[in-house]
Amino acid sequence: MKSKLSLPLLAALLLAAPAQAQPEGTKFGIGVSLIQSVIAPDFEELQFGTVALSNIYVPIIIGSSFKLEPEIGFYRLSEEEDTFEGTLTQWRFGLGAFYYLPAAASVRVYVGPRVGLQLTSLSAEEDVDLEFGETDFVFGLALGGEYFFSDHFSLGGEVQLNYVSLGEPDVEVDGVDQDFDLSRNFISNNGLILMRWYF
DSSP, rough: OOOHHHHHHHOOOHHHHHOOOOOOSSEEEEEEESOOEEEEEETTTOOEEEOOOOOEOOEEEETTTEEEEEEEEEEEEEEEEEEEEEEEEEEEEEEEEEEEEOOOOOEEEEEEEEEEEEEEEEEEEEEEEEEEEEEEEEEEEEEEEEEEETTTTTEEEEEEEEEEEEEEOOEEEETEOEEEOOOOEEEEEEEEEEEEEEE
């Protein structure tokens, strides 16, 4: 009975053991956000709301004090109902540039900007043919931290303050351009939980 319990206990202790000091040089990884909100339009009203999706992150640790983190996300929705048919596609691109603050060997605390670009396109057909496109920009400041369970795995959290500029929509109805003169922006906080694997 003791031997059956000791193996899982030993494995748990090894996973929870603090990581050794991270080596100098460049280290690459891949990560996912477990909590994330993005801006997505509604088919019928063309109004924007938040949807919980996950981006993919590519952390690049350079030396002991700097990290770059490109990110990418994709979202596609198709809907058919009676005489309505529509497809929404969204691409999200971003980049973070962070400075590591002094911390314990197994913990890395970072601060720096994140910038992002969101490309949205929508095609819908019902009584009319509708084509919609929009490009949005995100500028933010992030503060986060990672706990390294080993040299190859970390779990972290991040808080952000973001300025979002919603682009002017490009809309065609039955092939005719619709004129818009819109200026829309907002400021919002955001929070992420991230898992990252390093090679």
